[in-house]
Amino acid sequence: MNVLASATPRLHWLTGVAGVVLMLVILRLVRRRQLRAKYSLLWLAVGVAFVVLGVSPGLLDWAAHRTGVAYAPDLLFLVGTLFLVLVVMHLSWEVSRLEDRSKILAEEVALMRAELREHTGRRDDHPGDAGRQTA
Amino acid sequence: MADSAADAGHPGRAIAIIPAFNEEEALPAVLAELRAVVPDLDVVVVSDGSRDHTADVARAAGVHVVELPYNLGIGGALQTGFRFARRGGWPRAVQIDADGQHDATQIAALLAGLDTGADLVIGTRFADPSGAYQVGRTRGGAMGAMRVGVRLLSGRRFTDTSSGFRAFSADLIAYFAETYPSEYMDSVEALLLALREGFSVVEVPVTMRERQAGQASHRNVRLAYHFVRLSVVMLSGATRRRAPVREAVP
Numbered sequence: 001m002n003v004l005a006s007a008t009p010r011l012h013w014l015t016g017v018a019g020v021v022l023m024l025v026i027l028r029l030v031r032r033r034q035l036r037a038k039y040s041l042l043w044l045a046v047g048v049a050f051v052v053l054g055v056s057p058g059l060l061d062w063a064a065h066r067t068g069v070a071y072a073p074d075l076l077f078l079v080g081t082l083f084l085v086l087v088v089m090h091l092s093w094e095v096s097r098l099e100d101r102s103k104i105l106a107e108e109v110a111l112m113r114a115e116l117r118e119h120t121g122r123r124d125d126h127p128g129d130a131g132r133q134t135a
Numbered sequence: 136m137a138d139s140a141a142d143a144g145h146p147g148r149a150i151a152i153i154p155a156f157n158e159e160e161a162l163p164a165v166l167a168e169l170r171a172v173v174p175d176l177d178v179v180v181v182s183d184g185s186r187d188h189t190a191d192v193a194r195a196a197g198v199h200v201v202e203l204p205y206n207l208g209i210g211g212a213l214q215t216g217f218r219f220a221r222r223g224g225w226p227r228a229v230q231i232d233a234d235g236q237h238d239a240t241q242i243a244a245l246l247a248g249l250d251t252g253a254d255l256v257i258g259t260r261f262a263d264p265s266g267a268y269q270v271g272r273t274r275g276g277a278m279g280a281m282r283v284g285v286r287l288l289s290g291r292r293f294t295d296t297s298s299g300f301r302a303f304s305a306d307l308i309a310y311f312a313e314t315y316p317s318e319y320m321d322s323v324e325a326l327l328l329a330l331r332e333g334f335s336v337v338e339v340p341v342t343m344r345e346r347q348a349g350q351a352s353h354r355n356v357r358l359a360y361h362f363v364r365l366s367v368v369m370l371s372g373a374t375r376r377r378a379p380v381r382e383a384v385p
Contacts, residue, residue: 107218110201110203110204118199
């Protein structure tokens, strides 16, 4: 059974174009330094996969046959979902790390500001306070 | 002249760490009480992104003030306090709430706990002989579950795992300055962390008051969420390998 290859030639064409557009957008973002190169590789790979699938639609059927999946689009769906889940997990991890880092930064900034204030003497509107509590 | 907190060190002294978020109303009384009851105690107020005059009120009282640029939550504010204490060389720290529920006369008991060699001294509400401290049913249930959870994971029995009235040794200050739990119900997580790292933990019965001003940050839905979150933390912590992070004693 050759679902993609036989039924919808226009779909292949669209898939290929989508892949090319995706790659162009990614390259543009990288050139403008709006996307780090490490993330771009991932999406460029997706673009390549799109193009490959578009150019040789029989590939999916072949892969489905090899993995014992009866209906080829199922395989595509499964792989796509797993891929997206992994990407989102990675982003969550990244966000957690960024949160930790920005927290440390906030703490350090606050401490340095307090230190500066205590060293330079209060230069603003609290002439009386002595930094240390004394009875 | 006020000496430099950053370089001189404060051997033998203790510092009260007071995390405060919009506590301009309750804070002056708390600071005045500390000054009256424990005049030798240094104080740092960590204003956690407060939008009111918390920091001004603290400065007016003549204590150290650290102002976080935005709200980090109790854990982040406390960790800032630990960093301040470590940098300034204070060998002992006491955590005190800004809302006035902690009785300054009890601080000596907490510090005395440190003197017996403990790293973490928890002021326990339910061991209060007068039985004055009451909590709602939901919160009470959650606290009970935490108690059981901590007991299962650590093999030790604690009566009050979520108390925010605690004292810390120099070693624990140094440790928590690097890795203090950042989310709500930090105290349970911190307790498990301290136990896992091999710090010695004791409980000391204290009396506490009703909250004076400010809003209690406990809502049932939030509580439930954090209960689930903490359960996940506990479960993952149960299987996590102990990391050799304890710093050398100076």
